[in-house]
Amino acid sequence: MGTTNPSPTARVVEARKAHHLALALSSGSQSALDPGWDDVHLVPASLPELSLDEIDLSTTLLGHRLAAPVVLAPMTGGYPDASRVNAVLGEAAEHLGLAVGVGSQRAALLATELVPTYTAVRARAATAPVFANIGACQLVDQPGSPALGRDEILRVIEMVRADVLTVHLNVVQELLQPEGDRRTDSLARAIAAVVDWSPVPVLVKETGAGMTRESAGLLAAAGVAALDVGGAGGTSFARIEGARAARAGDDRRAELGRVFADWGLPTAASVFEVRGTGLPVVATGGVRTGLDAAKALAIGAVVVGVGRVAIRAAVRGTEELVARLEQLLDELRLAMLLTGSRTPADLRRSPPVLTGFTSEWVRQRALC
Numbered sequence: 001m002g003t004t005n006p007s008p009t010a011r012v013v014e015a016r017k018a019h020h021l022a023l024a025l026s027s028g029s030q031s032a033l034d035p036g037w038d039d040v041h042l043v044p045a046s047l048p049e050l051s052l053d054e055i056d057l058s059t060t061l062l063g064h065r066l067a068a069p070v071v072l073a074p075m076t077g078g079y080p081d082a083s084r085v086n087a088v089l090g091e092a093a094e095h096l097g098l099a100v101g102v103g104s105q106r107a108a109l110l111a112t113e114l115v116p117t118y119t120a121v122r123a124r125a126a127t128a129p130v131f132a133n134i135g136a137c138q139l140v141d142q143p144g145s146p147a148l149g150r151d152e153i154l155r156v157i158e159m160v161r162a163d164v165l166t167v168h169l170n171v172v173q174e175l176l177q178p179e180g181d182r183r184t185d186s187l188a189r190a191i192a193a194v195v196d197w198s199p200v201p202v203l204v205k206e207t208g209a210g211m212t213r214e215s216a217g218l219l220a221a222a223g224v225a226a227l228d229v230g231g232a233g234g235t236s237f238a239r240i241e242g243a244r245a246a247r248a249g250d251d252r253r254a255e256l257g258r259v260f261a262d263w264g265l266p267t268a269a270s271v272f273e274v275r276g277t278g279l280p281v282v283a284t285g286g287v288r289t290g291l292d293a294a295k296a297l298a299i300g301a302v303v304v305g306v307g308r309v310a311i312r313a314a315v316r317g318t319e320e321l322v323a324r325l326e327q328l329l330d331e332l333r334l335a336m337l338l339t340g341s342r343t344p345a346d347l348r349r350s351p352p353v354l355t356g357f358t359s360e361w362v363r364q365r366a367l368c
Ligand SMILES: Cc1cc2nc3c(=O)[nH]c(=O)nc-3n(C[C@H](O)[C@H](O)[C@H](O)COP(=O)(O)O)c2cc1C
Pocket: 020, 021, 022, 024, 073, 074, 075, 076, 102, 103, 104, 133, 166, 167, 168, 205, 206, 207, 208, 230, 233, 234, 235, 284, 285, 286, 287, 305, 306, 307, 308, 309, 311
């Protein structure tokens, strides 16, 4: 059913999504933590015994072939200018053979005139795998806002003709938002119901706090098909919500944002935490270069997700985004050659040497 006047809640979500993008582009949105790449040391091959043109970046994720192990992380939709940015993301993904996510589709469920801001991705990405997106906290009843049901879940999938449904975890963010959904019990049970309803594989993704073996175990038991660790060390929603609160003059929440600005487990340590589940692992959070990507793949990720790198270029247009991603893929190819790895899977043949925080975390948590 269409609505010509978005409900007040739809307006809140719409304004928030626009605000998030503006704040995410600023340097203040970035965690002070290291995502862990400096602790991961690839083993060099002085005699690679292969040449650059033999390197094959292609990868399969959840039955979908990608030309390179990269997904453009779910980010936007739900306000007028999002159509333009999502069209750019879709076009670049299609051109390069990468997967692409849309941002949380809650706004389009609340106000159907916002649907085109999401379908802009699929309109430009006829064959690229597209990931639908909804928040786990919206899957349970919240005060004044009932849980999303089967029909709504099917609608978000159909809306973008999604190949995969991403359910995002963002408890820190919901707790810091003045209008956040604060009921966070029974999320695993709600996710298990979504797995039953969904005609496409369900991927569960954190959004900056990272993931542990314990959480991954609950998600595996719920039947999810893949995990995106969404680790700390890149875009921090605690920082973004803290900045929103400060601008709104909400000193209490602004202070919470400061205290929890760098909450969470960095991305590299998160990959070690969840890889034992045997589910395909996506490493998102602070992936800035192709060398970072090579390290993530070498420690067990199948694909990396890029948020900030993609969005900063996407706001300047398709040409900028394609060039930025090609740069990242060149760096990945170089890292592969320098480690004698013909394919992304080959990167795992010589386990990297770990130092610093990541090594200590892996040791104390007995992850190796
Ligand atoms: C502006 C913006 C909006 C985002 N919105 C969503 C969202 O709706 N759903 C989601 O799963 N992740 C969302 N994210 C999180 C990203 O998918 C990603 O996990 C995060 O940006 C970390 O990656 P990065 O360090 O490369 O930026 C958003 C990120 C940004 C920058």
